[in-house]
Amino acid sequence: MKLEARGLGKCINKNNWLFQHVDLTLHSGKIIGLQGPSGCGKSSLCRLIAGMEAPTQGSVLLDGRPLQKRGYQPIQFVFQHPERAVNPRWRVRSIVSEGWMPDDELLESLHIDRSWLDRWPSELSGGQLQRICIARALCPQTKFLIADEMTTMLDAITQASIWKTVLDIASERHMGLLVVSHDRHLLNRICNQVIDFHSISHTSVS
Numbered sequence: 609m610k611l612e613a614r615g616l617g618k619c620i621n622k623n624n625w626l627f628q629h630v631d632l633t634l635h636s637g638k639i640i641g642l643q644g645p646s647g648c649g650k651s652s653l654c655r656l657i658a659g660m661e662a663p664t665q666g667s668v669l670l671d672g673r674p675l676q677k678r679g680y681q682p683i684q685f686v687f688q689h690p691e692r693a694v695n696p697r698w699r700v701r702s703i704v705s706e707g708w709m710p711d712d713e714l715l716e717s718l719h720i721d722r723s724w725l726d727r728w729p730s731e732l733s734g735g736q737l738q739r740i741c742i743a744r745a746l747c748p749q750t751k752f753l754i755a756d757e758m759t760t761m762l763d764a765i766t767q768a769s770i771w772k773t774v775l776d777i778a779s780e781r782h783m784g785l786l787v788v789s790h791d792r793h794l795l796n797r798i799c800n801q802v803i804d805f806h807s808i809s810h811t812s813v814s
């Protein structure tokens with residue numbers, strides 16, 4: 609499968625373009641890293657590619673077709689800020705099981721304690737909630753994973769272990785990954801290609 613961003617532009621207010629003319633292609637089984645300074649527009653671009661927001665210009669195509677808003681969601685987005693990605697009025701079990709229910713083995717490999725499932729999101733730490741969001745995103749239908757600073761709240765050892773689990777699953781299922789990170793060592797280690805945001809975008813605001 610192929611996920612394509614074609615000529616994407618995001619206007620944040622009148623005539624203020626955060627970026628324009630962004631082209632990016634992600635293939636199944638490949639891992640692309642995206643880096644760039646804070647505030648350059650990486651998360652905004654991810655939201656467009658994941659279909660969470662409509663671009664001001666351009667289009668996002670999955671195998672040549674526009675993304676479907678309803679039903680089967682092959683593109684999953686793990687947010688930089690997990691607390692913004694969950695409904696605070698849902699228990700963690702309902703949040704995870706919206707798409708599927710991971711088995712004990714996967715929960716364990718993501719360092720998730722089953723007892724967390726009975727809690728409210730506000731009763732978990734940021735790093736714990738981040739792992740819950742990763743578990744939710746790894747449902748079997750996921751073909752592309754957009755990972756925006758997905759493990760920034762975790763200590764180095766847990767971070768390495770979570771990435772091993774995610775990469776093993778991605779490889780098994782031939783998923784495509786777009787990984788946004790300020791950690792150049794991580795990107796160099798796991799990505800087939802690392803792209804600098806400024807090399808693919810044209811901006812008119814800072």
Ligand SMILES: Nc1ncnc2c1ncn2[C@@H]1O[C@H](COP(=O)(O)OP(=O)(O)OP(=O)(O)O)[C@@H](O)[C@H]1O
Nearest residue numbers: 620626644645646647648649650651652653688814
């Ligand atoms: N809806 C909006 N209205 C106005 N400005 C916005 C809006 N959304 C984002 N911005 C601005 O757009 C810029 C890009 O934000 P974005 O979150 O995409 O950056 P980023 O590259 O992900 O940064 P970081 O590395 O810090 O996560 C920022 O200057 C932000 O303040």
Ligand SMILES: [Mg+2]
Nearest residue numbers: 650651652688
């Ligand atoms: Mg960001």
